[in-house]
Amino acid sequence: MAVALAELLKTEEEYLAMERATDERHEFIDGYIFEMAGESWAHGEIIANLGGILVPQLRGTPCRGRSGNSKIRTGPRPQFARSPKGMFSYPDFFVICGDVKFHDEYQDVITNPSVIFEVLSPSTETYDRGEKFFRYQNWSPTLKDYILISQTSPTVEHFSRQRDESWTYRVHQGLETSVTLKSIKCTLKLADIYDRVQFVTEKPEKKRSTKKAAKKKSTATVKEKRKR
Secondary structure, three states: OOOOOOOOOOOHHHHHHHHHHHOEEEEEEOEEEOOOOOOHHHHHEEEEEEEHHHHHHHOOOOEEEOOOOOOOEEEOOOOOOOOOOOOOOOOOEEEEEEEOOOOOOOOOOEEEEEEEEEOOOOOOOHHOOOOHHHHHHHHOOOOOOEEEEEEOEEEEEEEEOOOOOOOOEEEEOOOEEEEEEEOOOOEEHHHHOOOOOOOOOOOOOOOOOOOHHHHHHHHHHHHHHHHH
């Protein structure tokens, strides 16, 4: 998620009109519009793998998967026609179960996600864990599971809604582990989620050679003597 395109508040109608007139993607939060950032190679690999894992398991069931080009609306219905309150977002991948419910007659905004997947990145992690999840919990009653996937290590975090509306949390680490989503009767092996993903590790700092270090120390000593 990037910086807001404009400081002027927009209504939902203004945002949707703009979004439908461009090929670029933007998210909307309480009147502010944010341009969607491009994805990394690892991010794209993980999303492609998710589709390959889930679509066969969902075939023949009441559920279906959607990629990050589909947006959902989250938030209370506005009391006034030109209210800026609400959130329109593009989850990296999500699942809908039962009849699809749309925001309006254009049928390009979905309001009843069952499972949402987000692949974490440095620019979006705080948002995905914080404001976005807060709104999903409070204003997406159909949401049963929220999944956060790391790009830098084989780590998947699973938030699951319980019958009493509380949420449980479980973290899965290591390519030998798997995540089971009871709400859609699917299992995801981390080895499959991260297939062909190369984890990038930080490069260690280059050590200065002994000769250069000794020379620098010797020069510093001479200068110190001169000062004295």
